[in-house]
Amino acid sequence: MKNLYIKTFGCQMNEYDSKRVSHQLSSLGYSLNDDIGVADIIVLNTCSIRQKAEDKVYSMLGRLRPYKEKNPDLIIAVGGCVAQQVGKKILGRHRHVNLVFGTKNVLNLKKMIEKIEKTGGRYVDVGANVIRDDTIDEKMDGYMVGAKNSVTIIEGCNNFCAYCIVPYVRGRERSRPEERILHEVRTLIKHGAKEVTLLGQNVNSYKDAASSSSDFPKLLDKVAAIDGLERLRIMTSHPKDLTDELIDRFGAIDKLCNNIHLPVQSGSNSVLKSMNRNYTREDYLSKVEKLQKVCNNITISTDLIVGFPSESKKDFNDTLALLRQVRYISSFSFKYSVRPGTKAASFDDDVSNSEKSERLEELQTLQKKIQLEENKKLEKRVMEILVEGASKSGENMITGRTTCNRVVNFTGDESLTGKIVSVNIEESYLNSLLGKLV
Ligand code: SF4
Known part of the structure; x- marks a missing residue:
C-alpha cells in the first residue's frame, strides 16, 4: 500500500470531501496514514472563508517543500476553496505542488492522480461544474464509516451574504437526487453508522429537481424512516429558510436530534441588512421561540462576525444582548476580514483591528460564561x-x-x-x- 496524508481545513463540507478523496484514492492503492513523513501523496483540502484560514494554507504549503526535496516522487495536491479561487497561481508560486483541484472536481481526482503517477507533470483542474451524483461503493474501501457520519445533500449557495466567498468558490445550489442520498445513508448504516448528519451550506433549501414533491422536511421524513438509523442531524440551516414546517419536524421526528446550528452572524438589524442576511433580529428570535416550543430541550449553536463594516458599539451591544437571550451552547465567532470579490469588499472596513479584537474578546468571554452555565445545568443528570x-x-x-x-x-x-x-x-x-x- 502507498500512504495518503490529508490535511483538512475548514468546515464539515471539507471533512466530507476529504472522505471522498480517501475513498477515490484507495482504489489506486493508497491508504490513509496520519504520519506525514511517510506520505506518497499529501492532499491539502483548503478553506478560504477567512483571511486567517487562507494564510494557514500558504504557511503549510511552505512547510511541505522539504518533504518534496527529500522525496521527489511525492505528489502534493491542493483542493478545496482556496484551490478553486486561486487556481493555477498556486502552481506558479509553489513549484513543489503537482495538482490544484477545485471544489467541484473532487470526482476527477483519481483520474488526475493516475495521470501524474504515469507521466509526472503539474495540473490544474478547477473548471468543471460536476453535480455530486456519486454513490458510495458498496465495499466502502477507503471510506471510514464511524458511528457518526455525514452525507452531503446540497452543494453551493445562492444567498450571497455580503461577506461570504462560498457562492463564488462552491457555485450555485445543486441538490443531490433524493434516491442517491437515501442509498448513501442506507449504505452507511449497513456498514455500522448509527448517526448521520445531512450536510449543506444551506440544507433548508434542498430540492430534488427530478421530483415536484421533494423538499427538505420531506427528505428528513424519508431519511428518518430508514431502519437502523438512530440519530439524525442537520447542518447548516439559514434562518430565513427555516420554515414552520421544518421547525415542526423537531417535535415530530424522534430521531432528529434536539440541536440546531443556526448562524445569526449579528444581533443588529442594520448590520444584518448590510450583510444581506434577509432576516431581522425579530424574525430570528421568533424562530428560536418556535423551535423551543416544539422541542423544549432544544439547544442552539451559532456563527458570529464582529467588526463588520459600519458596526457601531450599539450594534455590537445588540449582538451581546441576543447571546444573553438565546443562550447558545456553542458558537464560532470571528473578526470580520475582507474577502476579495465579495460585495463587502467594496465597503469601508472602518472598524479598527484593535476594536475588532476587543469586541471579539468581550463576546467570547460572555459566550464562555453562558456555555459553562448551560453545561453545569446537566450535572447529576x-x-x-x-x-x-x-x-x-x-x-x-x-x-x-x-x-x-x-x-x-x-x-x-x-x-x-x-x-x-x-x-x-x-x-x-x-x-x-x-x-x-x-
Ligand atoms: S448562506 Fe451566506 S454565509 Fe452561508 S454559505 Fe451562503 S453566502 Fe455564505
Missing part, C-alpha cells in the same frame, strides 16, 4: 450518549455525544463504540462533560 470511540482525555476513556450535541467523556470499553449508553454527568467543563457509565 443521566444522558443518552452515542459512543464514538476512544477519548483523548485519558486512558480507558471513551467519548460520545448527547443528542443535544455535548461531548461526554467517561471510563468505558472501546467495544461500546456505536452503542447508545446511559451516562451520569458528574462534572461540566466549557467544551465537554465528564460522566460515569450507568
Whole structure:
C-alpha cells in the first residue's frame, strides 16, 4: 500500500470531501496514514472563508517543500476553496505542488492522480461544474464509516451574504437526487453508522429537481424512516429558510436530534441588512421561540462576525444582548476580514483591528460564561450518549455525544463504540462533560 496524508481545513463540507478523496484514492492503492513523513501523496483540502484560514494554507504549503526535496516522487495536491479561487497561481508560486483541484472536481481526482503517477507533470483542474451524483461503493474501501457520519445533500449557495466567498468558490445550489442520498445513508448504516448528519451550506433549501414533491422536511421524513438509523442531524440551516414546517419536524421526528446550528452572524438589524442576511433580529428570535416550543430541550449553536463594516458599539451591544437571550451552547465567532470579490469588499472596513479584537474578546468571554452555565445545568443528570470511540482525555476513556450535541467523556470499553449508553454527568467543563457509565 502507498500512504495518503490529508490535511483538512475548514468546515464539515471539507471533512466530507476529504472522505471522498480517501475513498477515490484507495482504489489506486493508497491508504490513509496520519504520519506525514511517510506520505506518497499529501492532499491539502483548503478553506478560504477567512483571511486567517487562507494564510494557514500558504504557511503549510511552505512547510511541505522539504518533504518534496527529500522525496521527489511525492505528489502534493491542493483542493478545496482556496484551490478553486486561486487556481493555477498556486502552481506558479509553489513549484513543489503537482495538482490544484477545485471544489467541484473532487470526482476527477483519481483520474488526475493516475495521470501524474504515469507521466509526472503539474495540473490544474478547477473548471468543471460536476453535480455530486456519486454513490458510495458498496465495499466502502477507503471510506471510514464511524458511528457518526455525514452525507452531503446540497452543494453551493445562492444567498450571497455580503461577506461570504462560498457562492463564488462552491457555485450555485445543486441538490443531490433524493434516491442517491437515501442509498448513501442506507449504505452507511449497513456498514455500522448509527448517526448521520445531512450536510449543506444551506440544507433548508434542498430540492430534488427530478421530483415536484421533494423538499427538505420531506427528505428528513424519508431519511428518518430508514431502519437502523438512530440519530439524525442537520447542518447548516439559514434562518430565513427555516420554515414552520421544518421547525415542526423537531417535535415530530424522534430521531432528529434536539440541536440546531443556526448562524445569526449579528444581533443588529442594520448590520444584518448590510450583510444581506434577509432576516431581522425579530424574525430570528421568533424562530428560536418556535423551535423551543416544539422541542423544549432544544439547544442552539451559532456563527458570529464582529467588526463588520459600519458596526457601531450599539450594534455590537445588540449582538451581546441576543447571546444573553438565546443562550447558545456553542458558537464560532470571528473578526470580520475582507474577502476579495465579495460585495463587502467594496465597503469601508472602518472598524479598527484593535476594536475588532476587543469586541471579539468581550463576546467570547460572555459566550464562555453562558456555555459553562448551560453545561453545569446537566450535572447529576443521566444522558443518552452515542459512543464514538476512544477519548483523548485519558486512558480507558471513551467519548460520545448527547443528542443535544455535548461531548461526554467517561471510563468505558472501546467495544461500546456505536452503542447508545446511559451516562451520569458528574462534572461540566466549557467544551465537554465528564460522566460515569450507568
Ligand atoms: S448562506 Fe451566506 S454565509 Fe452561508 S454559505 Fe451562503 S453566502 Fe455564505
